[in-house]
Amino acid sequence: MPVPESVSPDRTDLDVGRRAYRALNEDGIVDIALGLGLLFVALYVGPRHLVRWNMTGWSALGPILVVLVARGLRTRFVYPRIGYAQIRPASPAIIMMAALNLLLVGGLVVTAIYAGRGTRPPASFFPWLFRALALAGAGTLALMGRRTGLVRFYVHAAVIAVAALASLAIRKTSYGLLLMLGLPGLVLLVTGLVCFFIFLRRHPKPEATGANP
Amino acid sequence: MPTPEAENEGLQPLAQIDRVIHEPARLAILGLLSGLVSADFLFVQNQTGLTGGNLSSHMTRLEEAGYVEVTKEFVDRIPRTLLRATKKGRAALRQYKQSLLRILSSLPG
Helix, strand or coil, X not given: CCCCCCCCCCHHHHHHHHHHHHHHHCCCHHHHHHHHHHHHHHHHHCCHHHCCCCCHHHHHHHHHHHHHHHHHHHHHHHHHHHCCEEECCCCHHHHHHHHHHHXXXXXXXXXXXXXXXXXXCCCCHHHHHHHHHHHHHHHHHHHHHHHHCCHHHHHHHHHHHHHHHHXXXXXXXXXXXXXXXXXXXXXXXXXXXXXXXXXXXXXXCCCCCCCCC | CCCHHHHHHCCHHHHCCCHHHHCHHHHHHHHHHHXXXXXXXXXXXXXXXXXXXXXXXXXXXXXXCCCEEEEEEEECCXXXXXXXXXXXXXXXXXXXXXXXXHHHHHCCX
């Protein structure tokens, strides 16, 4: 009797892999990193009077700082508790969505730079950008939710979509950008910190008895 | 009416199943490592729920069969002992899955 075709050859891998990805994402550090990144960009492209200092340098350093912070937290707090694992490269869908996000946010920052120098894009540019960012951001997080099996990524996807669509109703573009990027950034950061502290309580550091021979 | 020889032939695939992988703990280890690039001892121990000693002995058995390899590498300047499934191990797991599905699909019930 032939093996049933309906059984996907990767179905078992997906479950085992998903458990491992869930273990590596329950610490909330991805949320913290994404949240900080979005907040950096939001403060740069948002209303100038909200931030007294020049955000240009911070926006350039921001992504680097965020990656360093995430790596540092993982090395210092996560790996000693649950061990280290290198997951397989993300699926092509996630890579494409993440690249699209970076492209759109990069475009947004470049537009803000030129707007600051007096070169403003057409009025219809920002509403379309907001919609594109909503789809790309929500899509990436929804894919992460599917990959890890963690419900909070679906919630983040919904927050991004709602914030982006709500920002369309705001007249002043800079305030709309602040809402679209700042609200999800704040939600991600707070969720990430809560998850991080829950993770620390759930996984006390094992005693130094050579758990990693 | 089927002969006793014909009936016994149907059970041979069961006897030929890969016993290295067929043990539940080793199946869990190889299944986990096949879904990752690499992992350290503590991660595998946490995910499989095995004790340290148990995991060590099963790892030795899998290493002897050539299904996993153990390497020492630097990750972010920290030395780590990493476990990973070999090509042979992944192929053996695929073969084991197909064999088991074939056997299970022929069982009554």
